[in-house]
Amino acid sequence: MLRQVALLMFLAAWPALAAAFLHPSRPDPARVPTVxxxxxRAWKTPFLWVDARPRxxxxxxxxxxxxxxxxxxxxxxxxxxxDAWDAGTPVVVYCGGGDCGTSESVARRLRKExxxxxxxxxxxxVGSWRKAP
Amino acid sequence: xxxxxxxTSALTRIxxxxxxxxxxxxxxxxxxxxxxxxxxxxxxxxxxLTPWLVTVAAxxxxxxxxxxxxxxxxxxxxxxxxxxxxSALLVVFCGALASAWWRDLNIHCGCFGGGGxxxxxxxxxxxxxxxxxxxxxxxxxxxxx
Numbered sequence: 001m002l003r004q005v006a007l008l009m010f011l012a013a014w015p016a017l018a019a020a021f022l023h024p025s026r027p028d029p030a031r032v033p034t035v036x037x038x039x040x041r042a043w044k045t046p047f048l049w050v051d052a053r054p055r056x057x058x059x060x061x062x063x064x065x066x067x068x069x070x071x072x073x074x075x076x077x078x079x080x081x082x083d084a085w086d087a088g089t090p091v092v093v094y095c096g097g098g099d100c101g102t103s104e105s106v107a108r109r110l111r112k113e114x115x116x117x118x119x120x121x122x123x124x125x126v127g128s129w130r131k132a133p
Numbered sequence: 134x135x136x137x138x139x140x141t142s143a144l145t146r147i148x149x150x151x152x153x154x155x156x157x158x159x160x161x162x163x164x165x166x167x168x169x170x171x172x173x174x175x176x177x178x179x180x181x182l183t184p185w186l187v188t189v190a191a192x193x194x195x196x197x198x199x200x201x202x203x204x205x206x207x208x209x210x211x212x213x214x215x216x217x218x219x220s221a222l223l224v225v226f227c228g229a230l231a232s233a234w235w236r237d238l239n240i241h242c243g244c245f246g247g248g249g250x251x252x253x254x255x256x257x258x259x260x261x262x263x264x265x266x267x268x269x270x271x272x273x274x275x276x277x278x
Binding site for chain 2: 001002003004005007008009011012013015016017019020023025026027028029031032033034035038039041042043044045090111117118120
């Protein structure tokens with residue numbers, strides 16, 4: 001039976017490998033997964049918000065409890081983030097909304113530099129959070 | 134004696150039906166996920182169980198494993214292996230769903246690509262499918278190699 005299992009697993013590996021390189025809708029390993037605002041609203045376990053927008057915008061209408069971490073002020077802000085973040089706590093990064101790439105860029109950097117594995121980008125940005133049921 | 138042969142006859146009809154049902158279900162489920170692996174990766178990420186790199190690998194590989202395991206049910210040579218893989222996948226899916234239920238995550242199961250049913254319904258369905266696998270395993274005679 002183990003031989004059958006190995007055979008089926010081996011056969012499945014080839015189209016999977018082809019999909020990894022050729023599928024038009026293949027997931028990008030370098031990207032950070034997105035999460036819907038409604039999904040985050042339902043999370044019962046603690047998580048940390050990170051605001052990727054410039055500090056002025058964060059002060060004006062940031063999500064309460066969020067940590068401001070704009071890319072242009074990274075060196076100064078990262079310490080505040082590391083103080084607030086407990087290892088293992090999921091992090092959700094948001095920006096102004098729509099297709100702004102700032103949150104993706106900050107999330108990538110956090111994943112790389114702080115080694116955070118559970119990191120997400122809020123789909124639709126801060127506006128979607130305010131509208132989410 | 135007659136009762137026993139009636140039972141055997143019923144079993145010989147039920148088991149192939151279950152096998153075909155499971156095979157078709159897994160082929161359809163695998164194909165719907167293989168169609169859009171990026172969406173499936175998003176569904177897996179919603180469970181918050183694996184790092185993104187593992188999620189991407191799973192999103193690319195699991196759909197095809199489901200498809201081949203489903204197809205394998207139709208051949209005598211790979212039937213046992215298919216049953217083992219499908220049972221193992223169902224155990225893993227049940228574990229992930231139970232964990233999502235425990236953590237009260239408001240997510241779609243991602244069972245058939247593009248969202249799918251809620252966590253509780255999917256968990257009950259997978260437990261029933263697992264019971265079907267156990268039933269097939271108990272009744273199928275060992276293959277003579």
